[in-house]
Amino acid sequence: MSLLTFSDISFWTAITAYSLTVLATFGHLAWKTKNWQRVSAICAGSGLTAHLLSLGAIALALERAPWGSLYEFLSAVSALLMIVTVSQVLPKPELTSITGVLTGVAVMLMGIGALLYAEPTDLQPALQSGWLAIHVFLAIVGSGSLLSAATVSFLYLRRLRYDEQTQKNLTDRRADSPITTATASAIPSEAPAFTASVPDHTFHRSLVTEGNASSVLLSRSLSAAAGKEAGTALLEKNQRDTIDPTKENTDNKQHTKEAVNAHKTRLPSAKRLDTLAHRLVTFSFPIWTLAVLMGAVWGEQAWGRYWGWDPKETMSFIIWVLFAGYLHARATRGWKGKRSAVLACWGGGAILFNFLFVNLVISGLHSYSGL
């Protein structure tokens, strides 16, 4: 069996494993048993291993970086997406629920890659340079993680919308029913199910990021004491601090109803998703910048100019501008949250457009798709 055949087999193994991961995450969302989660973790891990082997085999067989054609490039980008997923999302209990979506994006990219399959071959002269390894690698890491950030931002928007709707429903309902103050005993002690906006384990951190340091101190000290009163006090505190309006609702039946509804999305809290997206952009934006700059250096060497508004260069610039806008928006009042997330989503759209449309439809100096 040649190395290239092995690479193809591993590629399809990876796609299968990722698809199983997606199914298992949905299973986990539906039935919430630990086993589903275990299955999805195993599938994602083994899929990623097969995927990396597939890329490694191409590199070994042709003695070059495994991103010479569009098929290989898309495969590498989805591998990067999966590395982000497996390392940043899967191990964190509050984030596991979005594994499925990220893996889904990876499977989609790999599927498109498989449709555009081109037998891995030797490189044309312009690509025969040490810069291929550097520039394209950076482009893969940059676009892969920016794409995952965009996906997370998209989920953030879904979550925000859900929260808004719940809030609206609640205010509507509150107008009908009389309101009394909450008693701590009415609330289940672990992970208050109805506080959809801030799950328990992210509570401290989210408050820290809000800068409400004193309340963190207090709640921490209380949890350190670990007394029963402390627990209830914490819950009270929790209730006071979260924006969730249910805290003022005592009707037990309504609580359970609310709990069921809240679990319908099972997405991480909006705050957590926003933080994750921001971290991913902070990580990948300099990498994307470096990828563009290294591309310019290579362009200077191979084509005799560092910037020429080639379709690919133009699109990279647009992506760069959109995510720069995101970073600025996130620090600007009025743009924080929703609007900055929309910007990130546009950035993600631009990345997909860059992968597919620019590579396949428009011809330019970067037309190396191998088709």
Place this chain on the structure above:
Amino acid sequence: MTPTRAGSTSSTKKDPEKDQQTTTEAGSGNNTHNFDALPPVPMKAFAKLPGWKALRSMRTAIWLLLALATATFIPTWVPQRITNQTKVQEFAEDHPSWFQAFDRLRLFDVFDSWWYVGIYGTLLFVLVNCLVPRTRNFFRQQKQAFATPRERKQFPSLPCHVEMQVPLSPEETVSLLKKTLRSHRFRQGNLNTRGQWVAEKGHLREGGSLVFHWSFFVLLLGMFFTRAFGFEGQVLLVEGEHWVDAPVNYDYYNPGRFFGPEDHRGFEIAHDSFEVRFFENGGPADFVSTVRVFDDTNNNAQGEKSQVLQKEIRVNNPLDYRGMKFYQISWGWAIRVTIDDQNGKPLFDDWVPLFPGGARNTWTGVVKLPSLSPQVGMELFFFPDALLLGEEEAADLRGDFAGGENLLIRLFARPGPPTIGDAVLLAGEYAGDLGQNTLFQTVYDLRTENMEGPLEYGLARLSNTGYRFADGLSLHAPEIRHYSVLRVKRDPGLWTVLIAAVLLMFGLTASLYISRRRLWIWVRPVEPDSSDTNTATAASGTDTKETAAPRTPPPNHNSTPSQSGEKPTATATESTTMSPASPLSQRNDVLSQQHATEAAAPRTPQTMVTLGGLAYQRKDAFETEFTRLVKDLQAKLRSNQAHGNNT
């Protein structure tokens, strides 16, 4: 204990009420930009103009960024003159009315259009407007003492804080703390009269951000240099050709505004050979032009040039000579075509470059004979390795044989790398008006609108088998060679652009990854009765907030030198009160217990140290950093005491 930095006066002169405000603002941890509230810069007259505020707001900048992205997206749909001149021409011919409108909007040169320049110009203006005050503030902050010290009751509100009792005199403690913080690379402010000061780290975040944004101007400066003083061109060199660097010898010539003909170096290049290698699958593996450069090195006799270097120019490996760079761009076949009239008088004898045609392994070119009347143009098809089918075989492929086209149909390029085998040149003759002055064309295309043809197809083989057309013209193709296309460039702004790129990258990384951290330190002598309360708080842990801070300002430790006489000599003791937020709390309990068992000697703590810290970014990482710092501090204190004991 002497102030380490000059300029302390300005901070002490500050209005106390305002100081208080600053502290609380910093303590809330929400503000990302006002690291320090400095006295406001007096407004200039123009700053009061309406709209001026919008021109320095981040919101405007974001909208402009969006506009920039949208405008940059247009070239994806509309062909651009700078990248694809032919497509623009096609568009003009296909939709003449649209072309007019589009061209008026400068949609074919988006990047030079007034509105694109307007967008990024405004963006840069907003940028400068933001950057100037920020830069000024940044440098002022470097000189000035930083935030104001905190009141005791404010310490517990910090995410990390620690309180220790140290058996050293306040003076010793201060110098020790200052030394330790310096070794942790904290910039430190001045000690105030109450024994408080502030230390900061991570100013590079703001600095990096400023460098990042300013570097765009450096980048644009470099680009401007290139456009003004640079030059760009393209040459097509047939093997064996000698070429002299002069404006007329370029096939494409685009000098910068301030680049004149006198700026050409006038050296000579001989294109000795060209080599192209192929992979087994037919894809190109490598192409190399071997050239020799001749130049007038020693300023000897006029026009006398000697060989200065020999070089293989290949893709990714340009020739760089005296600031002129030659890049291998593409290659092709050039065929020598001779055309004689009916009397045998040569009409044309030149190398005709051929370009890849539509079909695989087919090359096309053009010969124009404007001197004849009617003018004659020939369309050339070259097959490096052709297979001439028999008439019957070709007839199977297509039923009708009309005119000379049968020859085209009967010629098949053999698959495989385009190497010379059974080479065939096919020429289609047109007669009429070439339209050289009326129709848009380059030397490489033939416009047949005003011409008749193809009148006749002539087939010539390389082995000197010519063809005689009906009108008496005879065509020969005696020789074939490679040609090489080189892009020639002079780019005086390149280094500036490179420096800008490096600055940009460093600035960006610093501004995203460095976090700003601040420590508030308060060193004061322990009050005789307060030591008990403090040990008590260490036990309960939670009451930190409730432990009342001494309302009266603590005595200035400068005024209590007598205390140093009571320095304990027997053992090192320290009691520590940690805020529950700090992960240290457990370890410190152990530590103090250890000390308690080790040394049963009486505890005589003299100095109380309160240390609070806040990170404005990357808060999780700061917790560990703070822990490390406190640990180091305690180690230093202990070793200092041990040292004190020995002597």
